Amino acid sequence: MLLSVRAVEKSFETTDGPQPVLRGVSFELNRGQTLALTGESGSGKSTLLHLVAGLDIPDTGAIEVEGHDIAKMSDGARAALRRDAVGLIFQQFNLIPSLSVRDNLTFHARLAGREPGNIAELAERLGLLGHLDRFPEQLSGGQQQRVAIGRTLIAKPRLVLADEPTGNLDESTGDAMMALMRDMVTETGAGLLMVTHSIRLADMLDERLHLRAGRVA
Numbered sequence: 001m002l003l004s005v006r007a008v009e010k011s012f013e014t015t016d017g018p019q020p021v022l023r024g025v026s027f028e029l030n031r032g033q034t035l036a037l038t039g040e041s042g043s044g045k046s047t048l049l050h051l052v053a054g055l056d057i058p059d060t061g062a063i064e065v066e067g068h069d070i071a072k073m074s075d076g077a078r079a080a081l082r083r084d085a086v087g088l089i090f091q092q093f094n095l096i097p098s099l100s101v102r103d104n105l106t107f108h109a110r111l112a113g114r115e116p117g118n119i120a121e122l123a124e125r126l127g128l129l130g131h132l133d134r135f136p137e138q139l140s141g142g143q144q145q146r147v148a149i150g151r152t153l154i155a156k157p158r159l160v161l162a163d164e165p166t167g168n169l170d171e172s173t174g175d176a177m178m179a180l181m182r183d184m185v186t187e188t189g190a191g192l193l194m195v196t197h198s199i200r201l202a203d204m205l206d207e208r209l210h211l212r213a214g215r216v217a
């Protein structure tokens with residue numbers, strides 16, 4: 001089992017007291033499987049993704065990545081797992097401004113201990129072949145998003161966590177990036193958990209998990 005989420009609950013403190021955001025969420029994700037996380041705004045999708053990424057811990061319940069309960073790991077071990085096994089594509093692209101597109105890609109591969117491989121081929125699939133020597137600030141939002149996707153895929157993570165990864169792209173470019181992510185998952189046997197508001201994109205993935213007010217609907 002790649003990812004196991006069991007009976008996860010999470011509340012946030014507010015001025016009106018604790019506000020429950022996740023109220024007992026359970027699901028599993030296998031290698032090579034793609035899962036769309038859907039639900040209306042505020043239903044807890046990003047919160048759940050952050051917990052799975054180990055950026056925060058649940059109040060109760062357990063999240064296991066490759067059999068490791070991430071709440072029970074030391075900070076160092078959790079960071080190592082994130083670096084080696086997990087790829088994040090979040091809405092803030094977090095590209096390194098002082099590095100070119102090429103160097104952003106290769107840096108991320110090396111950070112995960114992987115060889116970058118054929119950068120030109122990846123850039124072509126990302127539609128960024130002519131942009132490898134540019135810096136992030138010289139790219140459009142959609143181009144930066146594609147670098148962020150490429151940077152994650154080049155590190156060959158075993159679990160890809162993506163929050164609206166095609167939100168800044170037009171429909172056809174978004175579909176091409178979805179196909180790229182799905183191919184990569186198929187080729188490497190990784191798993192993909194992707195938050196999306198788009199039913200059309202959700203339908204491109206194997207399974208769907210719909211959240212309603214913090215519960216699986």
Ligand SMILES: Nc1ncnc2c1ncn2[C@@H]1O[C@H](COP(=O)(O)OP(=O)(O)OP(=O)(O)O)[C@@H](O)[C@H]1O
Nearest residue numbers: 012013014021039040041042043044045046047048
């Ligand atoms: N750090 C926090 N402190 C307090 N409340 C929070 C925090 N993070 C999220 N929330 C609240 O938790 C609820 C769920 O937020 P979350 O971002 O998980 O929803 P979402 O389903 O991803 O929404 P969207 O589709 O709009 O991105 C919201 O009511 C939000 O205000």
